[in-house]
Amino acid sequence: MELHGKSAIVTGGANGIGRELTKALAREGASVAVIDLDTRNFKSIEAESDKVFCIECDLTDPLQIREKVDVIYDRLKTVEILVNNAGILYSAPLVGITSDGIRKHDFEKWDTVIKTDLSSVFYMTATVVERMIKCRTKGVIVNISSVAAAGNAGQSAYSAAKAGVNALTATWAKELGNWNIRVAGVAPGYSDTDSTHAVMGDGNLAEVVSRVPLKRLGKADEVSAAILSVVKNDFFNGKILEIDGGLIV
Amino acid sequence: MEIETLIGDVLGVDSNQVSDSLAMKESDRWDSLKHMELIVALEQTFQVELTFDEIVAMRTVGEIRRILGEKGALT
Numbered sequence: 001m002e003l004h005g006k007s008a009i010v011t012g013g014a015n016g017i018g019r020e021l022t023k024a025l026a027r028e029g030a031s032v033a034v035i036d037l038d039t040r041n042f043k044s045i046e047a048e049s050d051k052v053f054c055i056e057c058d059l060t061d062p063l064q065i066r067e068k069v070d071v072i073y074d075r076l077k078t079v080e081i082l083v084n085n086a087g088i089l090y091s092a093p094l095v096g097i098t099s100d101g102i103r104k105h106d107f108e109k110w111d112t113v114i115k116t117d118l119s120s121v122f123y124m125t126a127t128v129v130e131r132m133i134k135c136r137t138k139g140v141i142v143n144i145s146s147v148a149a150a151g152n153a154g155q156s157a158y159s160a161a162k163a164g165v166n167a168l169t170a171t172w173a174k175e176l177g178n179w180n181i182r183v184a185g186v187a188p189g190y191s192d193t194d195s196t197h198a199v200m201g202d203g204n205l206a207e208v209v210s211r212v213p214l215k216r217l218g219k220a221d222e223v224s225a226a227i228l229s230v231v232k233n234d235f236f237n238g239k240i241l242e243i244d245g246g247l248i249v
Numbered sequence: 250m251e252i253e254t255l256i257g258d259v260l261g262v263d264s265n266q267v268s269d270s271l272a273m274k275e276s277d278r279w280d281s282l283k284h285m286e287l288i289v290a291l292e293q294t295f296q297v298e299l300t301f302d303e304i305v306a307m308r309t310v311g312e313i314r315r316i317l318g319e320k321g322a323l324t
């Protein structure tokens with residue numbers, strides 16, 4: 001897919017990987033609607049390129065999604081590219097001994113992570129694909145998964161959500177091929193974003209890095225380049241591209 | 250094997266940094282998953298079986314030393 005003149009939605013585009021991807025898409029000539037809950041960077045993101053605009057939306061709420069997607073279509077008229085990138089990382093064992101004693105995984109946190117990392121992908125894609133089908137748009141959906149989809153100790157909710165994202169990717173690739181809509185995924189390993197440092201802590205990250213053959217974290221621009229290549233390659237479909245420095249081999 | 254060496258190996262820190270006052274609460278390397286790795290390593294190395302209450306109590310190096318001592322594992 002040639003990006004010049006195309007329109008894209010990047011969820012979670014206000015920070016980290018999504019922000020890098022937004023810049024890269026705009027550089028290649030695409031118009032980009034960023035959807036995010038965090039509005040703090042909206043002004044600076046819009047100032048970087050006149051091809052980008054930002055919309056506040058909580059992606060766990062399907063009603064807000066419907067409303068905001070309508071606003072995006074009013075402005076862009078069509079959307080060929082949807083990148084479901086928004087997500088939260090949460091680590092906690094099912095049952096563990098902590099410095100406060102024995103503690104089991106918080107049930108509300110489970111619900112929040114599943115809603116944010118899995119249900120939002122479902123709501124968002126259903127809403128956009130309905131429009132794509134009605135407009136007979138040749139499009140591509142890229143879901144940002146994680147190597148945690150294989151099951152990371154200490155990340156029940158996050159791993160389950162990302163495994164769900166992989167299953168949706170395969171399911172939709174089979175369902176939507178007839179409509180000329182590709183669906184694929186990108187699964188980063190541990191990447192150098194603010195939220196990774198905040199959630200993992202530097203001690204845990206040092207241990208993770210020691211297991212990566214390249215002995216470093218991925219950079220947001222390296223991950224965004226992988227996403228871009230999936231968007232562009234018209235024969236990449238139904239599969240998950242892993243970009244993890246060789247962590248899982 | 251010395252307790253300090255074993256704990257240092259499991260937590261990935263130099264054994265010189267392992268003192269009795271080292272506590273789970275203050276170490277960003279000693280989380281609940283590492284705690285269970287540590288318990289398994291202690292049980293195997295010192296040939297002891299720890300009770301649940303002992304596992305929960307072993308949240309400082311001092312407590313680990315005390316409990317292993319009480320079980321006669323350090324003689």
Ligand SMILES: NC(=O)c1ccc[n+]([C@@H]2O[C@H](COP(=O)([O-])OP(=O)(O)OC[C@H]3O[C@@H](n4cnc5c(N)ncnc54)[C@H](O)[C@@H]3O)[C@@H](O)[C@H]2O)c1
Binds near residue numbers: 086
């Ligand atoms: N950074 C990593 O190491 C890593 C590794 C594997 C996978 N990933 C995945 O890559 C994606 C991006 O990660 P990142 O590190 O750039 O994260 P990030 O925290 O920097 O960015 C995620 C964005 O999603 C937004 N968001 C969260 N919940 C939202 C909601 N309910 N509604 C709208 N927006 C919401 C946040 O505000 C944030 O801007 C995520 O899906 C993450 O799971 C990241």
